[in-house]
Amino acid sequence: MRSWESTSTPIVAPISQWFGRLYGQVGSTSNIGACAALGSAGGMSAAASSPPPAAPPPQATATAPASATRTNAYFRLIVSSQKPVPADTTSRKAGTLRYARTGNSILANRPGGARGSRTPRTKQSHDGDMNLPTRHGPWIVAAAAVAFMLAAPAIPVAHDIPTDVTVRAFVKPEGDRLRMLIRVPLEAMLDVNFPLYGPGYLDIEPARELLPDAAMLWLGQEIEIYEDGNRLAEPTIEAIRLSIPSDRSFDEYDSALEHVTSGPRLPPTTQIIWRQAMLDVLLDYDTVSDQSSFAIRPGVERLGLRVISVIRFITPTGAERAFELRGDPGVVTLDPRWHQAAWRFVVSGFDHILDGTDHLLFLLCLVVPFRRLRALVPIVTGFTVAHSVTLIASAYDMAPDTLWFPPAVETLIALSILYMAFENIVAADAGQVGRIRRRWVVAFGFGLIHGFGFSFALRETLQFAGSHLLTSLLSFNIGVELGQLLVIALAVPILELLFRFVISERMGTILISVLVAHTSWHWMADRYETLSQYPLTWGAVLSALLVGIIPWLIAIMLAATIAWYGLRYARRQRPAGEAAAE
Numbered sequence: 001m002r003s004w005e006s007t008s009t010p011i012v013a014p015i016s017q018w019f020g021r022l023y024g025q026v027g028s029t030s031n032i033g034a035c036a037a038l039g040s041a042g043g044m045s046a047a048a049s050s051p052p053p054a055a056p057p058p059q060a061t062a063t064a065p066a067s068a069t070r071t072n073a074y075f076r077l078i079v080s081s082q083k084p085v086p087a088d089t090t091s092r093k094a095g096t097l098r099y100a101r102t103g104n105s106i107l108a109n110r111p112g113g114a115r116g117s118r119t120p121r122t123k124q125s126h127d128g129d130m131n132l133p134t135r136h137g138p139w140i141v142a143a144a145a146v147a148f149m150l151a152a153p154a155i156p157v158a159h160d161i162p163t164d165v166t167v168r169a170f171v172k173p174e175g176d177r178l179r180m181l182i183r184v185p186l187e188a189m190l191d192v193n194f195p196l197y198g199p200g201y202l203d204i205e206p207a208r209e210l211l212p213d214a215a216m217l218w219l220g221q222e223i224e225i226y227e228d229g230n231r232l233a234e235p236t237i238e239a240i241r242l243s244i245p246s247d248r249s250f251d252e253y254d255s256a257l258e259h260v261t262s263g264p265r266l267p268p269t270t271q272i273i274w275r276q277a278m279l280d281v282l283l284d285y286d287t288v289s290d291q292s293s294f295a296i297r298p299g300v301e302r303l304g305l306r307v308i309s310v311i312r313f314i315t316p317t318g319a320e321r322a323f324e325l326r327g328d329p330g331v332v333t334l335d336p337r338w339h340q341a342a343w344r345f346v347v348s349g350f351d352h353i354l355d356g357t358d359h360l361l362f363l364l365c366l367v368v369p370f371r372r373l374r375a376l377v378p379i380v381t382g383f384t385v386a387h388s389v390t391l392i393a394s395a396y397d398m399a400p401d402t403l404w405f406p407p408a409v410e411t412l413i414a415l416s417i418l419y420m421a422f423e424n425i426v427a428a429d430a431g432q433v434g435r436i437r438r439r440w441v442v443a444f445g446f447g448l449i450h451g452f453g454f455s456f457a458l459r460e461t462l463q464f465a466g467s468h469l470l471t472s473l474l475s476f477n478i479g480v481e482l483g484q485l486l487v488i489a490l491a492v493p494i495l496e497l498l499f500r501f502v503i504s505e506r507m508g509t510i511l512i513s514v515l516v517a518h519t520s521w522h523w524m525a526d527r528y529e530t531l532s533q534y535p536l537t538w539g540a541v542l543s544a545l546l547v548g549i550i551p552w553l554i555a556i557m558l559a560a561t562i563a564w565y566g567l568r569y570a571r572r573q574r575p576a577g578e579a580a581a582e
Helices: 012-022 033-037 041-049 136-152 205-209 211-220 251-261 339-357 357-367 373-394 405-430 439-456 471-503 507-532 540-582
Strands: 100-101 120-121 163-172 177-185 224-225 236-243 276-285 294-297 306-314 319-327
Touching: 012 251, 163 251, 163 294, 163 540, 177 211, 177 224, 177 251, 205 236, 211 236, 211 276, 251 276, 339 357, 339 439, 339 471, 357 373, 357 439, 357 471, 357 507, 373 439, 373 471, 405 439, 405 507, 439 471, 471 507
Parallel strands: 163 306
Antiparallel strands: 100 120, 163 177, 177 276, 224 294, 236 276, 306 319
């Protein structure tokens, strides 16, 4: 890899050297060279009028401890040479930096601490003493600024942040330790300039020296593992490997472990573009017991602009929990207890009903004509039971799995709101507000559709249910019901006050329903436009319905019929029993 001096342009190099010879005594006061020192006019003038100071003593190389605390601030790491620089090597002219290297570690020069053993060293050359009049100060500042700006593009920088990064990991507790296997693209190691040759091939053998520090910097120190709520200490790197993108060992835990620990290493002659290489790491954490409750905060969201973490947790019993996390999901419980899963899904259901504007408008249409608790109970109950049925059916893969089904459901949800609003308008115009018959039947039918809408929002959340799928689904429904009750509890008194002191019940019902109908009409038009992009045929629709929805509807109808006949039979038997007793 080229040193810093070799990257200077033909124009910048003479300017930098000229400033170094001319104002070397000024640059000796700063570690960043003459050009940066000339940025202050006052300090420059004073330095120019004073005699040249004695040469500074050589700086000692500072080595920070490996456990130094890092902050979130970034400072790019530039590795300018593959070979160690002797301690007595004389650096270039003023305005350039050279690094002294001891060992094979790399310096991450960040506020709050460093890792490795690289320290910038500068040494000024004094080829002549020139006392500069103060009146030339502005010209010197301008010339220094131009030279600095011209020199800036010549400084080598670390590679750009990748756009999309996928991190794959296995987490498995074993006795008194926890193993974590991670595969991450090598280009995500942002602060490391790996040695290259040719058209961008990775120089594998020298690059291996940088892998442990890079892995600890971006993985070991960023990933947080918790055992029973307590964060574990930083891990040790048990093994590390470079892999090609076609390697399939990370499909299973056993093959990934064998590949990282005892698999063949890439030959030094392998020609691979460095951006295509993969970094495989085995981290080892000390734990108390493999029966503890473990949680993880991936901490890899800064490896790219969009980061997806695919984590597979293997329990001591061999069961596997799969997670697909985006960005920073916070702390995720890997194998939740039933009460942890239940609470999470109660909160999720409560938040979802409050965030879903279409569901809130549907509830408003239910509440406007019926503002008495006795009339609202069967309506809201029918809606809740219906969406619970289809929500559970979707979670157990009983719903159509086609691309057009989600936009079709969203279109029908908008249509249901439009229908309810029109029904309110017609009833209010006829003076039948509060006396709409069989509203609970309509609410039940549309609740089946809304349940599929809930399932779309719940699809990515079910990965946090662990082995408690049914408990999580019922908890989600409880959260939705609590949200609905809160909305009704707030809407009923507000509507009562509105219709009593502001507007009549008839006109208020019509006005609110018209506004809701206008909104739902636009929703329906937009969603139908999305739906129309899919090539739909009646055969495909009927096939999807027969496979998914209709069996569940038949089962519901049979259950309702059996329950109805059972109630009738019980009522008939009661008088007969009483007559026989007499």
